[in-house]
Amino acid sequence: MADRSRRESTGTATAPPAQQVWLDEVATAAARDAGSVPVQLLGDYLPMLADAAVSGRRPERAELDAVALLGRQAAEQGISAGRVVQLYLSAARRLWQDLPMVVRSGDSEVVRAAAAAVLHVIDDAVATLAEGYAVARRDLVRREEALRRELVDDLLRGDSDLGSVVERAEPFGLDLAQVHQVALAAPSRRLPDADAAISALEAVIFDRLGDRDVLVATKEHLLVVLAPAEPAAAGATVPAGRDSELGELMHGELERLRHGRPWRVAVGRPHPGLYGIARSYEEAREALTMAGRLHVDKPVITAHDLLVYRVLLRDQPAIVDLVAAVLSPLLQARVGVGPLLDTLDAYFATGGVATESAKRLHVSVRTVTYRLGRVKALTGYDAADPAHRFTLQAAVLGAKLLSWPAETRRSTT
Structure with missing residues (x-):
């Protein structure tokens, strides 16, 4: 002894x-x-x-x-x-x-x-x-955190040596042959207490999903959650609400923390394999960026919900040309381009109902119809005409994605 x-x-x-x-x-x-x-x-x-x-x-x-x-x-x-x-x-x-x-x-x-x-x-x-x-x-925690950060970086980058990553992922309980999805959580300000946020997410996610195939870390001031998904979900059409379950779980727990509120969570689609993880991460990151540009007020967004915007941005020169060709005449408006774009956006979002658009904009119905009339007079496109609506709506969406115009919009007439 x-x-x-x-x-x-x-x-x-x-x-x-x-x-x-x-x-x-x-x-x-x-x-x-x-x-x-x-x-x-x-x-x-x-x-x-x-x-x-x-x-x-x-x-x-x-x-x-x-x-x-x-x-x-x-x-x-x-x-x-x-x-x-x-x-x-x-x-x-x-x-x-x-x-x-x-x-x-x-x-x-x-x-x-x-x-x-x-x-x-x-x-x-x-x-x-x-x-x-x-x-x-x-010392063990610091060592594990460093190894976890390095592993997360390599997983999300998607171009690392497969054999090496698989070997390093095994101690964390990750089976990279399975289907995973990535969710990102962004605080309203700089990430506050990362350790507290990670611990909170680990507790609730491990309780719901188990501790295998789940990884929680930080990257570029964002919280990153790598979680398993149903194999059938990869490449399939996801039922409404199903792909946001992970995001809702994360958001509900993060909002309990003292700092960081309000949080915004973006969830990428499920994909199989190592490169599927990187793809899901890119989708989640892109969803966060687009949600900011589009002024989306939902706290949880999914890449699935924003697929149409990804299509618009895929050919950026074309969308730039569309925005310039259709909307540039609005720069001449006396009231400013901002109120006209906001009115078009509200009009399309409410299904072309002027009264609902007025409520959303907190203006009178007469103001909405006046602005729509100015759009038609300046651009030649009538928002109420089905033949013109698609072109106008695509141009408005493109303007939001491109933050066009660069000048600060005026929100009043």
């Missing part, structure tokens, strides 16, 4: 054979009490206790450093702090109960002094053990 060379180097006296057998028995029983924790984690703790009971000697610095090292080893082996402390306390209890009668004297003062000495060793050893354990856990 106890290492002879370590005891000699730290100054702890080597126990006689009979006493060593007794200490080994105490150590074995204590390890069993703690749930079969490796008995080697006791090191020279029991000889230190026995020596304190007999002579009152306090442990030396080198002996406590050895205990701290044992705490680090316990953390690295994945043994819980509670079980390690239980090992040390159980060992002390059993040793005190089984101390030879020469130590357990009938003289109360002798017993009191021995007990005080043993308690001092327990205090010093357990505190040092816990400190070593905590240091190791912090």
